[in-house]
Amino acid sequence: MADLVGVNGQRTDFRVVGKPNLPGKASMSLATGVAKFGIDYVLPGMLHAKFLRSPYANAKIISMDISRAKSIPGVVDIVTWEDPELKNLGGSPMGGPPSRPYLDNYADQDGMEVGCIVVAEDEDIAEDALRVILQDTQWEVYDAIVDPNKGRESNAPIVRQVRYTSFDMFSSVKPEDQKGNVNFATTVQGDVEEGFKQADHIIEYEVDLPAFCGHIPNPPSSVAWWTKEPYRDGEWLHVEGAVQRRDSVGRMYGVPDDRTIQEGIFQGGKYCDWGMRKSQEITPLLAKRSGRPVRCAQEREETFDFLMNERFIHMKIGFTNDGLITAIDDFSIADGGIQGNSSFGTANDQGYGPYYTTRCLNIRQQMEIVDTNTGKMYLSGQHCPFNWDTLTVGLHIIAEKLNKDVIDVAKLNLHGPDSQEDPRVVPSFEACIETGKKLMNWEWHKAGAKRLPDGRLHGAGFRYQICPRHAFSGYDCQLEYRGGKIHLPTQGPITGIFAVECNAMIIAEELNVEYDDVIVDYDWRNKFTPVGGGSDGTTASGWAMKECCAKLKKMILEQAVKEAENPPAGGMFSFGPPQPNPIKGYTIDELDIAPKPLAEPKPVPAPPGGMPGFGGPPGGFGGPPAPVNEPVVYVKADPSIFKALSGAVTETLVANFSGRPPAAIWSLGMGKMLDTMNTAYCEVAVDEETGVVEILRFGVVADPGKVIRPTSLESQIDQVMYFSQGCQLFEEFIYDDATGLRLNNNMIEYKKPTVMDVPRVDKHFEETRSGNAVYGASGVSHSMANTHLVICAIYNATGVWVQPPATPDKLLAALGKI
């Protein structure tokens, strides 16, 4: 169990945390369209910018003549890659040096920003100018490669005609190892050959991880403008639509934090894609040059980045007669994509792959990372670690071969909490599978052995995951008490994970007030941001917030005692001697806060010369106090003695806490230590005649340690299961092999699941409190996303493997029907 410090692990009763249906603090703004995303901003005098985008997958501009385009009425500015202002721009998202020039004359993906940016009075004029520029541009076009298997062949053309210094703070890949289009990453533990000798069975199989699209809901866009203030030196940069934090854009332009303003808090869905697009970075430069606000909005066609790169894996697993794995050998060919692609989709997966969750000590992972012209994955991806399901597939094959329940095979192979040699069962896993079996009416059957009443084949799949999470970030929390309310000053942002609301619930819980008594003050000047990686960041920031609450609560009670002893001077209209204070004379240890009075108030004797006691109407002259409908400070030993919080503490109080929770077991162990786990299940019906697969239902039994906000947690589980459904049944990037052009860059030909497509997701949450963050929570985050749960269920139904997406034609081919 994680080392829970402070007050975090001790609470047993929860009044607010875990409660469903508490509305999001900004939900009404979202529902009514008032919420403004970067693309929504319109300013007087605003100009529009558009990048030239490469019509080729691999090409270099030899010459470009912008004179004709410049003469088009309404064209205000054209900035080319040779402009010194552009040359000096850039940086990596994590603050390091840029991995490639901000804009170059070389493009290694079709649709990539290249050559120049046009600024015009409106978007149509900018597009007209770009059409003219395309006519006046000469290109050198190189062979493009979109299939990593072809890219690694010895006679393959070299993809990267211009090679930039690569910068990736996470990757272990060395540029000097590059051979042709290929680089290498290898990780070895134990002795794999020896492990195979111990095996009674050896299986080999192929797993293709599908590439699929991230689809940020709001097309990335920004609007920027500069202002000066009278009597103050310098300029202020306003930028709306920058991802996560305005300071990363400010930094690009040398503008200090306190002069970089981003008032908008709505940033759309991110789903671990935190990378900035050029449309979100370029507008300050263009606004500076033109002296007017500039907007740069991406079209949907320009927003088809990878949520996950493609990978082809050849697996070899040795296991004993009872199903215990003795050796794992993973050889992967990974699509390295274009330069600047995130290594989370490639070499970085080796560090925390699924294999370390098994008792198998002999593990080899070899990867060839192939440069291609396919595209880019920004920073991370919802599905990391991407190769998780190579093990899931293996467990299903072992189960089939030994005629054993796949859950039993998984349980046999999963190591205990402390190390790969720990023989104990992880309690969280045990809890999840017990409930999961009940939830799904789980009855394992051999492949092809069960038919549904309508004649279709029935199949079931199972997978487990750890909760990969980081909690690497620290959090700077601040809370303010003002007039009976608790204010949470934050810069947001709002990205669809209800992280601010989770913090508000924790505040209400800890200070013993109602959720509605916590007021969220959004302002770009505030330091606190609960973001740091989905539910990881939410629960980790919640940990720090809980500490901050402890400080504020102490301050409130101290102040209540102080003001009871020395009543503050009354306001402008107060007269006569002060009213008696019922909590006077008590110490802070004797007092507490409650969301409402816990008992009827006791009459308080009137002070000499003061108002008489009860006898008049409630709240009126001589009457008892008006009913209190707000938090109170009360005497623990006698709750009928209390005072409304707003009256008990009139001073404004501010508490701060900076810190982060204890390190996550996951980040310490990368699978070699285990705490919170989760399991997912899938039931399919397969029509052998048509090849159509229907997901009858998904089941998810997860252990987030402690559920903070169930309504959004459930929604996020739905989300990842639908992502998973999409990539396994129908989402697919289609390229033209000859030209390297992507052919389905719109939402008609690349369609995400709709309400008519998605299946039921039955959910249950265990709460083992074994995570590292607030109340023992861990966050579930990426971990439910999968690439092969449905594929495993199809295998269980039909006995054939089909690589995702399992479209009817592929399945019929695998069944030998076409």
Place this chain on the structure above:
Amino acid sequence: MTITLNLNGNPTELDVKTNYTLQEALQFKLGLTGAKHMCNKGVCGSCTVIKDGRAVLSCQILAVECDGSTVETVEGIAAQPKWKPLLDAYCKWDAMQCGYCTPGFVVSAKALLDRNPTPTEDECKESLAGNICICGTYPRHAQAIMEAALAMNN
């Protein structure tokens, strides 16, 4: 070109470029941000508005085609107390994550309730089939709409 709309109950005159879509006219000429630009291809439903009583995709209609029409946007719906239960139910059930698609869903939901005050779950789903939520909030919408319908019918 100058067009006149009855927009959210108010006669509104606006000067638009002839190639402006209704979505662009609402955003760039009136600063209304409820009809969102997501796909610009008539696929996602984020830009849904109600034109002459029917839910339509404002990215697929030219503003000039709407001259003389009655147009209702999410802002107009939100301004009517009658629809508060719908919005409250959306907030209560988190029928949103990032919220970018949400106004489009709300407009589709309102159009449904206009013609069918007591929709079933399947009827809700059918009416929302043209709205894509990348965040996958789908199960929440029917729940919110049916709860709102109940509240509104009482």
